[in-house]
Amino acid sequence: GQNIDQPTEMTATEGAIVQINCTYQTSGFNGLFWYQQHAGEAPTFLSYNVLDGLEEKGRFSSFLSRSKGYSYLLLKELQMKDSASYLCASRGGTYKYIFGTGTRLKVLA
Amino acid sequence: DAGVIQSPRHEVTEMGQEVTLRCKPISGHDYLFWYRQTMMRGLELLIYFNNNVPIDDSGMPEDRFSAKMPNASFSTLKIQPSEPRDSAVYFCASSFGLAGGARETQYFGPGTRLLVL
Numbered sequence: 001g002q003n004i005d006q007p008t009e010m011t012a013t014e015g016a017i018v019q020i021n022c023t024y025q026t027s028g029f030n031g032l033f034w035y036q037q038h039a040g041e042a043p044t045f046l047s048y049n050v051l052d053g054l055e056e057k058g059r060f061s062s063f064l065s066r067s068k069g070y071s072y073l074l075l076k077e078l079q080m081k082d083s084a085s086y087l088c089a090s091r092g093g094t095y096k097y098i099f100g101t102g103t104r105l106k107v108l109a
Numbered sequence: 110d111a112g113v114i115q116s117p118r119h120e121v122t123e124m125g126q127e128v129t130l131r132c133k134p135i136s137g138h139d140y141l142f143w144y145r146q147t148m149m150r151g152l153e154l155l156i157y158f159n160n161n162v163p164i165d166d167s168g169m170p171e172d173r174f175s176a177k178m179p180n181a182s183f184s185t186l187k188i189q190p191s192e193p194r195d196s197a198v199y200f201c202a203s204s205f206g207l208a209g210g211a212r213e214t215q216y217f218g219p220g221t222r223l224l225v226l
Contacts, residue, residue: 031213042200042217043152087152096165097142097215101151 002026004100006088011106012078020073020086020103028093032064032071035087037102043087046073075105083107113218115201121224127189130221132201133182142215143176143186144200152200158184191225198222 003025012018024032031050035043049055049064049071061074073086085102092098114133122128134141142157156166161178169176173192178184188195202215 042219043215044217045214048213089152096167097154099144099152099154 002090002092002096002098004088004090004098006086006100006103008101009104009106011108013108014078014080016078017074017076018078018105020075020088020105022071022073022088022100024069024071024088024090024098026069026090026092026098029066029069029090030093031091032062033089033091033097034060034062034071034073035089035099037085037087039084046086078107080107080109113201113203113216115199115218115221117221118219119222119224121226122191123226124192125190126225127187128191128195128223128225130186130199130201130223132184132186132218134184134201134203135216136182137205138203138216139206140204140215141178141184142202142204143184144202144217146198146200146220147196155186191223193225196223196225 006022033048034046036046037043047062049062052066054061054063059076064071083106085104087099087102089097089099116131140159143155144152145155146152155168156176157164158178174188176186198220200217200220202217204215205212
């Protein structure tokens with residue numbers, strides 16, 4: 001089957017670090033993506049992992065463990081503009097993308 | 110580049126009416142995706158095309174939904190007849206391919222907010 005699980009909501013303070021977890025069950029797994037979506041806007045690409053390990057890109061990092069079906073997105077030095085939904089998505093063997101319902105992150109001053 | 114273009118941005122219609130959503134992908138992108146987003150179900154892939162050919166339409170909810178891509182720069186998603194439960198935001202996205210990494214990044218259009226009364 002195909003399934004993505006991530007927390008519905010998270011709250012953090014400006015300047016802090018937050019980790020958003022994602023677990024997946026995907027037949028023929030072939031890549032894990034993170035997208036950011038501000039309210040009322042379209043999703044925008046943040047990161048891609050296909051091999052185990054950590055990918056760092058500025059304040060954002062993404063980690064993947066294929067054996068555990070687990071990924072996380074790490075946001076450092078949180079800013080108010082990081083308040084958004086973060087979507088975890090997996091790609092299966094048929095190149096079908098499955099998106100989670102997203103984690104709504106609120107950054108407080 | 111103007112990015113992915115979708116029209117209309119908002120659509121309000123009555124149950125039973127035909128709705129046509131339009132999408133112009135980024136020039137040079139080989140893949141085009143149609144998604145539907147609701148609060149309850151999140152972002153769902155409806156169908157995707159490669160070089161104008163539909164590859165996987167298993168996400169299309171019912172026969173009331175159909176999608177076409179007559180050429181590399183235009184695609185439509187049609188709902189006929191529309192029902193209140195079709196109310197959602199419909200996104201079109203395009204990408205260079207499925208080779209992984211940056212080339213697989215999907216660029217989303219601004220979406221069409223559909224309300225069926």
